Amino acid sequence: MTLSEFRPMQERCSNCLNCRWIPFDKVKGQRFGENCPSIVYHNFMTYSARGRFQLGQTLLDGAADYSEQVREVVHTCTTCGSCDVACKICRYNLEPLEHNIELKVDAVGKGAVLPRQTEIIESLEREMTMLPGKAKKQRLAWAQGIQVKDLSREKAAIAFFPGCKYSYEPGLQKIARAALQILLDAGADVGLLGKDDVCCAGRALQMGFRTEFTERAEANIAAFKAAGVRTIVTPCSDCLHAFKRQYAKLGLEIEVLHTVELIDRLIADGSIKFTRSVPMCVTYHDPCHLGRLGEPYVPWNGVEKKILNQVHTWEPKRPRYNGNKGIYDAPRRVLAAIPGLRLAEMERIREYAWCCGAGGGCSETYPEFSNWAAGERITEANATGAQALVTACPWCEANFASAKDEHGNGIQVLDIIELVQKAL
Secondary structure: HHHHOOOOOOHHOOOOOOOHOOOHHHHOOOOOOEEOHHHHHHHHHHHHHHHHHHHHHHHOOOOOOOHHHHHHHOOOOOOOHHHHHHHHHHHHOOHHHHHHHHHHHHHOOOOOOOOHHHHHHHHHHHHHHOOOOOOOOHOHHOOOOOOEEEEOOOOOOEOOOHHHHHHHHHHOOOHHHHHHHHHHOOOOOOOOOOOHOOOHHHHHHOOOOOHHHHHHHHHHHHHHHOOOOOOEOOHHHHHHHHHHHHHHOOOOOOOOEEEHHHHHHHOOOOOOOOOOOOOEEEEEEEEEOOOOOOOOOOOOEEEEEEOOOOEEEEEEOOOOOOOOOOOOOOHHHHHOOOOOEEEEEOOOOOHOOOOOOOOHHHHHHOOOHHHHHHHHHHHHHHOOOOOEEOOOHHHHHHHHHHHHHHHHOEEEEEEEHHHHHHHH
């Protein structure tokens, strides 16, 4: 859809501002009741989903242009989808997340691009990664010494796709190695894409660069098909969302799993057995792109219509992504299976989890805002009394690693793969 095609939604928004809060029946206390980092940080309605609906309308009417302040409003959306979930608790005919992304696409198309975004997209085009300063020739260095199939020359049922962050970041490469080795040791028929292993470009779409995303997505879909794999497994939540939701729209029909889902299956069938106790209390952070945005894509081709020219509906019924079919149980089952481990939940969990602040390119383009969002989650995690914050996304882990809570305290941050490794 183009921005102009969103005008009916822009006009339908009733200004209820549910997009600022988690559903009221889920609020456990005043401190952790809000859901959108952007409006909470800026405390001005234009930064909410409602405000962005109004902004889109104003831009279409020509009453505003992409000034520096408008660019900030558009690009400080982390595309976490929390507004989308909250909106659909009481509405069925609005798509705030799709509109926010389309605002970014419109801004990019009209040249309202941030300097840091240009650097990131140039890296994608030149080195096939959205991490500037990283080289394509070093992408598989993390897997050196692991005996694994090269899918450009051999066949395997599963393609292991680590993603850019796990491939290049020194502090995270060990997690990619551990995840792959765990799968191999459990007998999984898995391989790497070799020369065809490049960025999924999901964050390009999050930043509004739809053309660049589509070009990379179509090339990757062709590479997966050529490899003949039946399943794509990734430890990266952003990659999972890109493949499962966005690539599916472009024709990808291969099963997509997060590594934690496959590990959950391998525990259930006895292929993975834990032998060591990990005596600690942890809290779990649901990554946005694994949780509420981890729902599968449902094809739909229909039209918008009104009953008696008043009641809005869709013909046929349109899929409703409200976050409740995301990947929540698999990581919690894995944690529950680890001997000695105890889980202390935060107040905002599952589809109502607070965003780490890294999404939408914000960790690069607005680092102060992004770090503040991460600090808010650290505050919530520390309130549980847990010894460590566990998650399943490298972007979340990187953002949490240096963040401090409102009292100036950090917390140990672990990937769920690290806990699995400790228990083996």
